[in-house]
Amino acid sequence: MNPTSKRVRRRYCIVLSAALLVAGCTGTTTPAKDLGADIDEVAATLIEQPLLHSTSIAVVYRGKAFIRHRGDMEAGTPGPPTDATLYEIGSLSKTLAGTLMANAVLEGKVRLDDDIRMYLDDAYPNLAYKGDPIRIRHLLSHTSGLPNMLPAEANTVLTDFTNQRTPGELNAIYAHYGKADFFRDLHGARIPRMPGKEYAYSSTGTELAAHVLETVYKTDYESLLRGYLAESAGMTDVRIRLSDEEARRLAIGYHSDNPVPTTPMPQLPWGASGNAKVTVPEMVKYLRFQLSGGSVVTESRRALVEFDPGFSIGYFWNIVSGDRLKGTYFTHHGGVPRSQCYVYILPKYDLGIFVITNQSGDQTARAMEAAITTLVERIAARERVAGLSRQGA
Structure with a gap:
């Protein structure tokens, strides 16, 4: 990341990455003749890092797509991830x-300044601070003041994310936790400050945004998501919940x-906040969609705060x-107890x-960041060479 990475990391890494602190892989900046060879080298270097078993990398560069899978999904057992692997x-x-919310705004279904209580069945006087309500824009920008997770005990568990007990404790908390439980616990949320002023990462806010979308479109969130992505991005292999057959394609992973x-x-x-499963070819489609510059993409990446x-x-x-290297770019980290990933749009x-890797620990995010920086450096060097060639032509 850029020299301000520590400040930025505190703001945008997910709660499951709160303990991901230490450096990962490095690489040289001399570009290979073929970009695919660069990606191969970066992938090979990445899985040399401690505890990392395998990785998959997708790159879309000036319209051309590359996919690389390296390593073994299960430690000690030959078998790399494939294009069919669900991550x-x-x-x-x-x-x-x-x-989806950007599309809803452009379609006039939702307004960014709507009080979120417009979309709730019960009265929630607690979802305001001294008369200032939580608005849709506050959910999207992590400035609502809502807790990171509901129920509250999940936040306690996540403070020690790398503890080997964490996955089991999360499973126990969410084993029978549904929408009715969420709305019950939402009554107990307390907003500590005026919404819109301070960044505080909130998966609760994302789950609430999904409810708003279900309300205005009158369909369940997963159907809405799959339908929109299939139509707009050609993504047909995105799932929230898996069938038994699909579950067999799910990547094995380590905490x-x-x-x-x-x-x-x-x-x-x-x-909506952390359960999507996709294949790497689907992520290539998502990268293409993000690079397309359509109206929904442009709106979704408009700065709200x-x-x-x-x-x-x-x-x-x-x-x-x-x-200096990456210019203005758009990014997000993803992490669950057995995988971590990054997306960068430059x-x-x-x-x-x-x-993406099938391991989630305290060094994983830094290792992936270093791999991405190496790739960008190789591409920047490639463009400098191409620029010099054009000047000499």
């Missing part, structure tokens, strides 16, 4: 929800330093400005990158 993308799910594979992320009431000249939030997208190079 849990954690909080990258939020960018999908943001896209922290536990050598035993762990269970999937538990199902949240709507799943600026925290400083280098960092803003759109419709759940993190917007980093002024980076208009400066007409470039989209998706990286």
Whole structure:
């Protein structure tokens, strides 16, 4: 990341990544003759990091797509991920929800300044601070003041994310936790400050945004998501909940330093904040969609609040400005107890990158960030060479 990465990381990494602190892989900046060879090298270097078993990388660069899978999904057993592997993308799910909300705003179904209580059946006087209500824009920009997770005990568990007990404790909390439980607990939420002023990451806010979308479109969130992405991005293999057959395609994964594979992320009431599952080819389609520059994409990445000249939030997208190498770019991290991933959209190079590993620990995010930076450096070097060639022609 850029020199302000510590400040930005505190603001935009998901709660499941709160303990991801230490550095990962590095690489040289000399570009290979073929970009695919660069990606191969970066992937190979990434899985050399401690505890990382495998990785998949998707790159769309100036219209051309690359996919690479490296390593073994299960430690000690030959078998790399494939194009058919379903990955849990954690909080990258939020960018999908943001896209749906941008479409709803453009269609006039929702207004950014709507009081969210317009879309709730019960009275929630607690969802305001001294008369200032939580609005739709506050959900999207993590400035609502809502807690990160409901129920409250999930936040306690996540303070020690790398503890080997964490996946099991999360499973127990969410085993029978549905929408009715969410709305019950929402009555107990307390807003500590005026909404819209301070960043405080909130998966609760994303789940509530999914409810708003269900209300205005009168359909369940997963059907809404799959229908929109199929029509707009050609993405037909996106899931929130899996059938038994689909579950067999789900990537095996490891939590922290536990050598035993762990269970999937538990199902949240709507799943909008962290339950999406996709294949890498589907993420290529998502990268193409994000690079297309259509009206919904443009709206979804419009800054709703600026925290400083280098960092803003759109419709759940993190917007980093002024980076010497990357320019202005859009990014999000995703993490669950057995996988972590990043998506980067870099208009400066007409470039989209998706990286995922099937391990989730305190070094994983930094390792992926270093891999992405190496890739961008290689592409930047490639463009400098191409620019010199054009000048000499």
